[in-house]
Amino acid sequence: MINLPLLPILIPLLTAVILMFFPKRIAAQRLISIVATIGTIIASAVLVATVKQNGIQTLNLGSWPAPYGIPLVSDMLSALLVLTTSIIVLFVVWYSIFYMGKEHESFFYYIGIQFLMVGINGAFTTGDIFNMFVFFEVFLIASYLLIVLGGKKAQLRESIKYVLINVISSALFVSAVAYLYAVVGTLNMADVSQRIAEINQPGIVTVIAILFLLVFGLKGAIFPLYFWLPSSYHAPPIPVLALFGALLTKVGVYAIMRTYTLFFYHETGYTHVILGVLALLTIIVGCIGAIAYRDVKMIIIYNIMIAVGVILYGVAVMTPDGLEGAVFYLLNDMVIKAALFMLIGIMMAIVGSSHLKDMGGLIKQYPWVGWTYFVAALSLAGIPPLSGFVGKLLIIRGGFTAGDFVGPLLILVSSLVVLYSAMKIFINGFWGTPKEYHGAKKHLAFRLWIPAAALMVLAVAYGVGAEAVRPFITQAVEPLVNPAIYIEAVLKE
């Protein structure tokens, strides 16, 4: 089956198209979404197994040979990301069935999610830089639909900002691709890498590298470009927020990871130092936000930024350890963030507010939610043996190997801040005197809790079974450390 790398993109696309014929029949929408997402998970799992066994899988779309056509390239990194994305989408869809109201669900909600998955899986898999732009646009347009869903005043206002920011970053993306094409005359990522190596990365390529950093940094919300994230992410309903927080910023992070290890690895003294400094500043800003706010949504949203900073620091040091840690932490963070948003969604559904001052004593009535949240918080901070630990350990070791001491120390301190901010929710929300709540009933909270807890079980298994996952991660890092492997796989005769 040579089309295997395509299946995680094609299945959601076909599902979305089929769902468009009957947007108002909610029961059918739910059932088909769940079944199709399970199908996508199976396809991506087979893909991971195949990549593990046979190495990087490539597919030249339309039978145009590389470097002339558009290739899809599934190395271990992209296959793992595709698998994680599909799993998260499944749990979020499951959660939405109980969380979203009928009027939201009938307004192209599941169709939007499927298109979002098409775009994200496509952006992870493609081996062509312009095609990556196209897939970025696919998931962005789907995200525009999801962010305005419901059409409340605050949402409309925030989505205008969100759309504006992304339109600007798309225009910059096109400009960056234009400059890159003018310099190297190709768009195939493997071929671009080869030609930049041939001309030995002159100054103009470094400029392009910074332009790409701006574009992907806007998506990934790194330091000076994060300003839109907190307020925009605060507006949409929780399941949408879980998808955005877990997946959208991570696509930006993946794109930086890919371009900075495949294209711009010659002048690390300039580009990667900038990336590292920005990553650390992102961590600091994220920490300030996470400490300052007492709104549960905002606390977790600022935690997204901290995670982005930690991962990008791992990329910036460019040591095998750092990169391995970055991949490890990236996968962990996607799952944990989705689970955390789902858990605080349950709290908000019970309380009817997202502010900590309205919460308290939830552990008396909802001990299962409380203890699941507790485990999630510990794993977010990176307490061993939970899943955040291994990634952070490797990133910090990578930083020390590279001779940097500020970065690793800052990451260690940030872990404390993360723990503090997450525990703030636990102490104020679950402990204290119980209040009268008029939100969701207990059985609804229980139904919402099942997918969140299932996702947490996965995350814990990922952390405890790190030894079993390790070979996959090591294989994922190989093409990042040595671009020749990637180039060889794509441009083979």
Place this chain on the structure above:
Amino acid sequence: MEILMSIVIGILFTCAVYLMLSKSLLRIIIGTGLLSHGAHLLLLTMSGLKTGAAPVLTEGITNYTDPLPQALVLTAIVISFGVTAFFLVLAYRAYQELGTDNMEKMRGTESHD
């Protein structure tokens, strides 16, 4: 020709930035339109403005145009067409709901702290 186009692109970007910094939502949308026009023109210009025959189709041509930028720019135009249309509808809805198209007045009212 490339020099002239570069200047045009510069003017487009300048106007786009000017419009996007204004307070009226409609002007901002026109600004994003101009910005993407500038980017598309940049994409065409950067690959060299050659004139010549279509490549591949007939044999023995030496002077041919690069078909790739045209395909790319068409894709980019289609995307920006869709996004601009969506943005206009969104702005219209926001105008109806919020009763204003002035970005100053659209500032957040509820606190998140």
Place this chain on the structure above:
Amino acid sequence: MKKPNDLILKTVTKVISFIIILFSLHLFFAGHYEPGGGFIGGLMTAAALVLLLLAYDMKTVNTILPFNYKIMTALGLLIAVLTSAGALLFNVPFLTHAYDYFELPLLGETSLHTAVLFDIGVYLVVIGITMTIIQTIGESE
């Protein structure tokens, strides 16, 4: 309310819109080897429909052409995706097209291409999307 004097527009539209649609069909079939194709053809057909909307009102146009444009978009996407996915049955890469030259009565030697099926999908999607946008903005007035 004053009745608008749009006699010229209405009369011209009756003739022009057919010419535009015919030309858009020509553009559609000219694609692949000459300038044209599904996207441009679709846009031009949509332009003809918009002209009808300008000259008459939405209600009249909906009576003449009772299409649900959202379904049309979905149908177009389905055709395009299935055409490209047809390659999977033959275990060749996605989007691979088949073509050959045939002797057809009247037309002589013609190249028949599965890409034209894909283009029909694009054509329908473009008309569907454009008209949905126009209707969404137009309806609320």
